[in-house]
Amino acid sequence: MARDTISDLSTFLVVARERSFTKGAAKLGLSPSALSHTIRLLEERLGVRLLTRTTRSVSLTEAGERLLLTIKPQFEEIEMALSALTALRDKPAGTVRITAGEHAAEKILWPAVERLLPDYPDIKVEIVVDNGLTDIVADRYDAGIRLGEQLDKDMVAVSIGPEMRMALVGSPSYFQRYPTPVTPQDLTAHACINLRLPTYGGFYAWELEKDGRELRVRVDGPLAFNVSHMVVNAARTGAGLALVLEDMVREDILDGRLKRVLADWCPPFSGYHLYYPSRRQLSPAFAVLLDELRKSDTMKPPLPFEHSPGSGPKP
Structure with a gap:
């Protein structure tokens, strides 16, 4: 397979994930017009239309859907293999993308990242604050932070905070x-x-x-x-x-x-958990952050009932 074709398939994968030339171009550091030209050349080379373009959205054709299902697992395996190579470095490196709610990002995630980064200058952390229940697999996050009661059963969950109230x-x-x-x-x-x-x-x-x-x-x-x-x-x-x-x-x-x-x-109820897909191989950078989160002591346990100042009369 020609090197240009591999590069173009990687570009197609980004557009297919983002469903947008504008967002895809931003991720790739290209102009939307250059990105559109690349996809058009790929379609001409393959002889099929992969994307349906409108003024507001991009959707996959049947051929595009089939191509995405075929190449996505292969590129993900390559990405995981490349991430695993960082274990051979003196210090872990790479990017970790995590989504968390507003409170968890401020009280749990950021303090851990702040402690970690000075000792690991080659690790980059992207924190996306989202109060919704994000699909971390579809949106390509390494992990998310949510309350224990909100976790899907097919996820690995690690407690990173005390009970809450x-x-x-x-x-x-x-x-x-x-x-x-x-x-x-x-x-x-x-x-x-x-x-x-x-x-x-x-x-x-x-x-x-x-x-x-x-x-x-x-x-x-x-x-x-x-x-x-x-x-x-x-x-x-x-x-x-x-x-x-x-x-x-x-x-x-x-x-x-x-x-x-x-x-x-x-x-009280179950506190914050870090969660990630059970089938995902952990990168060294992610493992370092996970260890730091496990040591998190930035949140205090709930106030005991008998020491809840200002409580009204009990019903």
Whole structure:
């Protein structure tokens, strides 16, 4: 097979994955017109059309689908073999792509990367913050970080953090205007700050649990955000009640800036896990990062129930 054909097939693979000449060109460091020309020459050489182009999208023809299914595993094997060669270097090298939610990226992933990079200058880490449940195989990530309850069964999962809890909080100024809720049903009379999550297809329904009884409460209020730190900021100003990860408001609770309510309706749950496909060979660079994440001590364990300052009366 001619060297040009191998190069063009590799280029086709990028466009097929991205479903876009613009995105594919950005990944390859080419102009969209040069990339389109390369694909056109490949189609002429093969004698079939591989891609259907419109003004807004790129889709695969039947021939393109068949070619993708044929060459994709072969190129992935080559990539894994090349990655494995870095084990022969004095120090691991290569790029590690990881997706994580906003909180996990800030509290777990970034501290580990910050500790690792000075000792491994040849490792590059790409962190993509995404609050949705990303398909790490389809999107070509080495791994993802999610809560244990959100993991697929065909993934290898490694615990990288302690158990966690949610915290339902409001500011002292808010509770000067509204009574303290003593049951989840009381929340319907409160101004609550909503969080829009792509995994829920809308607003997050507040998940509460006590003595095995689980409730999903649809709340209402004047504000909604799609990132948790804005929810916390709004709660601090007295704009409403917020249900967020305890770690995000731990110091606020301890210092009295936020008052916790219904604490016994927020039991601990499984914390963050790093997950990756069971069939994927780990590169030396990824193995180094995994070891660093296992040593992560940046998150504190949940506050005990008896030490939840500001909790309202127990229902």
